[in-house]
Amino acid sequence: MHGKMISTRTDDEVDCLIERISDTESVEKAEKLYSYESYPGIQKRHVLTIWAFLGFFNVYCLRVNLSVALVAMVNNTDSSKNDSQSTECVGPNDTTTNNLSGEFPWNEETQGWVLGAFFYGYIITQIPGGYLAATFGAKRLFAYGILCTSVLTLLTPVAARLHLGVLIALRVVEGLGEGVTFPCMHAMWGNWAPVWERSKLTGFAYAGC
Template sequence: MAFMAFLGYINIFLVRNSINLAIVAMVNYTAVNNNVQIIDNTTKPGLIQCEVYSENFTGKNEDGPFVWSQPIQALISTSFLWGYITTNIPGGRLAEVVGTKYLLTGSVLLTSVLTVLVPPAAYLGWQYLVFIRVLMGIALGPSFPSMHPMIAKWIPNERSTISALVYGGAELGTVSGLLLTGLIIENIGWEAVFYVEGCFGVIWAVFWLFLVHDNPEEHPRISEKEKTYIKTEIAKDAHVSNKALPIPWKSILTSMPFYSILIANIGHNWGFLILLVDLPVYLKTIFGFDIKSNAVILALPYFLSWISTLILCPFADLCKKRKWLSTVAVRKIWTLIGHLGPALCLFVMAGAGCNIQLIIAMLMLSQVVEAGNYGGWLINHIDIAPSFSGILVSHHFFSFKTALIVS
């Protein structure tokens, strides 16, 4: 289950984030920078401010076919979130009621079809592309909230470690997505990015459908020994139920732990998504990096974050198992590491000017310490209310995406 979920999140982050790098190859920056008249009349001239492009960063640096202003590019990149927020809460609750297996299968299959439609939509017009991205967001809205209920039913102990493995797919998906996108663009063209990644999603969904089940009782191939162990350990937690329970809205909305996790969620994801969406265009327009250089520089920090996750999260479980720290202390300390570290790195980056070496170093360090979040607030929903973890985490993602879009 955990390994297939890990592969699933790799695929999900492949298809949802590839546009952020592919758009660099899709846009005719020469026309945009020369203030060519376009549909929204908002194009402004732009010049490379830091001349660091050299033989160390080589590759094709050709213009794409689309004359899209910076506001349109930003709209295309963020339009995914407009759809995403609409299905976060229903997705989390549906996972609790009907299970994660079929919900995630449908989510990924629909998204894969929409991914293949990205190139023709772009040629029809940026408005059609925005529409496709919104539909992709609607389809993938349940993807994160739906996994917490499955983890609660399958993993009685070592939840930090297993969550690091599962959700680490997001980091590795970002890494592989950036590298794969850059490689495909360099050798085949930007259109092929979406055709290849769409096919990956279909293949994963087929294997997920036949290999994974919502809980140990339904799995036909699990050993009786393992099934008994999981059932026995899960039974020790009186708050875990295989049946969907009525949602205690009053308790949720008056819970201080709930709001504490909410604030941590907003802080973490704000920085994560801002970097993910804006860095490719930033490196292209400010430093003049080509597609290949852009992909490598962007991918390395997320790879280091994934490695760091595999170290920090098992250590969190070890601290709990050896009783060096309580569960509450572990969640607080790991959340502090995952927030304070990246914040300090971003402050340094903001004052680095054209010092690209320092900027890249801080970017890498920020993602290394960001991994603390996987052993902190991200898994805390299961600690405080495992039977309602889907609805709890869905509200947090919904609140964050809403705040980001409104801003």
């Protein structure tokens, strides 16, 4: 009976009915997605926002930690091109000069290469990061990107003691891994955040960095 009723409809009526059913399913799916609660009173998209904030906080720490550590790593007193030493008179009890003795005799140009190497890799994966997120999944790619950068950061002291070139190559690879984080997050917000909340949710998430 139902088949006969459908068969008596015109093509335009059938297309209109299919479109109406599709729209209804899309609305129900969107309402279920946006209103799903991970915890009592907390929407799932808000949980994602909190985790994204913590993730970007970690990403920023991994990006700049060497800039802080380099001060203690470099032997400034042994640098032939370092002219930034103070001309003030040193007192008899002043021991600040001992703090300038680091392990690596890198001049300012070498330090620039070490710090800048990260961004050579970082800029490469910015554009393909969106394609990779759509292909392999933004959640997995975001996690693997941070994991790769974290593990390589732990190897920084070993690479620095092996050779300067090894350290620079390591920093480039770290940039490749971290460069996919922002494209991945954009892909996730495109699926999880309602249009009227995207600016608020993304603003909070990106405040971590």
